[in-house]
Amino acid sequence: MRILVTGGCGFIGSNFVRAMLRDHPEDEITNLDLLTYAGNLENLAEAAADHADRYRFVKGDICDPATVLPLLDWAQAVVHFAAESHVDRSIEDASAFVRTNALGTQVLLDAARRVWGEDRSRRFLYVSTDEVYGALSLDDPRAFAEDWPLDPRSPYSASKAAADHLARSYWHTFGLPVLVTRCCNNYGPYQFPEKLIPLMILNAAAGKELPVYGDGLYVRDWIHVADHCRATDLVLRQGEPGQVYNVGAGAERPNLEVVRAIIRLVAARLGREEDELAKLIRHVSDRPGHDRRYAIDSGKLRSLGFTPSRDFEEGLAQTVDWYLDHPGWCQNVTSGAYQDYYRRMYDGR
Numbered sequence: 001m002r003i004l005v006t007g008g009c010g011f012i013g014s015n016f017v018r019a020m021l022r023d024h025p026e027d028e029i030t031n032l033d034l035l036t037y038a039g040n041l042e043n044l045a046e047a048a049a050d051h052a053d054r055y056r057f058v059k060g061d062i063c064d065p066a067t068v069l070p071l072l073d074w075a076q077a078v079v080h081f082a083a084e085s086h087v088d089r090s091i092e093d094a095s096a097f098v099r100t101n102a103l104g105t106q107v108l109l110d111a112a113r114r115v116w117g118e119d120r121s122r123r124f125l126y127v128s129t130d131e132v133y134g135a136l137s138l139d140d141p142r143a144f145a146e147d148w149p150l151d152p153r154s155p156y157s158a159s160k161a162a163a164d165h166l167a168r169s170y171w172h173t174f175g176l177p178v179l180v181t182r183c184c185n186n187y188g189p190y191q192f193p194e195k196l197i198p199l200m201i202l203n204a205a206a207g208k209e210l211p212v213y214g215d216g217l218y219v220r221d222w223i224h225v226a227d228h229c230r231a232t233d234l235v236l237r238q239g240e241p242g243q244v245y246n247v248g249a250g251a252e253r254p255n256l257e258v259v260r261a262i263i264r265l266v267a268a269r270l271g272r273e274e275d276e277l278a279k280l281i282r283h284v285s286d287r288p289g290h291d292r293r294y295a296i297d298s299g300k301l302r303s304l305g306f307t308p309s310r311d312f313e314e315g316l317a318q319t320v321d322w323y324l325d326h327p328g329w330c331q332n333v334t335s336g337a338y339q340d341y342y343r344r345m346y347d348g349r
């Protein structure tokens, strides 16, 4: 298969490209990425060198029809990851979110419609998020199912929901073979340290404060990025066009529990006192509109044959090891603009 991956230099995209090149020696991949602050060529340097015959990188913007059209013409399938992905940044300024997430998706869908015509053998997989469902209360026994109404509550999730609606509208209106996945919180190697888990690992290792929003009892449902990539691959090849598939691994955890687990792992790895690291926890003012809890029902995906391959505690330990074993990567992504972001977001909070 010839696959166009958008956003392949980001966290999940780079893990996905690496897994596809490893698991499908017959596939060719073109990675279209604008290299925003979250995109990093280093994430794929080794895979790019090892598979130069069937991997190609194109620097470009998904919002630009002239860039996108020939790539869609080439592709038999699109896996669309490219996005502005961080909720806190969308609260600072939503404009890039609306542009990339909503407009960019529409440009890709339109290009696919134009060049694919009536060819129903091609596939457009839009990577949505569980955040489009809104929030659950802590005592709600339910989990989000695919037919749950969409109720996004942050500028980020609203822009993702706009794209999710657009993607499905192209299936209903034009018969474009669209598939949608809605995944829960990912963790694992190459995640940019603006997100909870890598931020806490790096801060704990550096003896910096661990900024927990509000009471820290917010619950996220976690999946290792390798499992998200396996699920995406499965839906791409075996999912039914027009369908939505939730992706999850059944690992709901309150944020404070995650932070304490990271403290334990970092303390053990670096020979520090756990109690001393725990003193770094600081409750800071809450994220505006903070969704209390996410929980995802992935029964439909499991009926396609998916089972997650690692549990949260094992995956978290491997993730802590990965960050501590890659100081050069961490240094590169946290220098420069990251320092400005960190000061804006956390100083005096």
Ligand code: NAD
Pocket (backbone or CB within 6 Å): 006, 007, 008, 009, 010, 011, 012, 013, 032, 033, 034, 035, 036, 037, 038, 039, 040, 060, 061, 062, 063, 080, 081, 082, 083, 084, 085, 086, 100, 104, 127, 128, 129, 130, 160, 182, 183, 184, 185, 186, 187, 192
């Ligand atoms: P990320 O921020 O790490 O990477 C985003 C990538 O998109 C970067 O490489 C960036 O350069 C690229 N990009 C941004 N704007 C672009 C544009 N206009 N044109 C081309 N490329 C552009 O994001 P991530 O965490 O890897 O998430 C990937 C996708 O998965 C997103 O669509 C996100 O909404 C979705 N998702 C993420 C999670 C999660 O927990 N991280 C969970 C569910 C769904």
Ligand code: DAU
Pocket (backbone or CB within 6 Å): 085, 086, 087, 088, 129, 130, 131, 183, 184, 185, 186, 194, 195, 196, 197, 199, 211, 212, 213, 214, 216, 218, 219, 220, 255, 287, 294
């Ligand atoms: O649920 C899927 C979503 O998960 C994806 O669609 C998003 O792209 C991804 O960023 C993620 O969104 P969250 O907002 O849940 O992730 P984040 O890592 O920013 O925050 C996780 C939880 O930790 C959330 O309750 C806020 C809290 N938090 C986060 C940071 C960065 C803190 O308490 N302190 C922090 O410093």
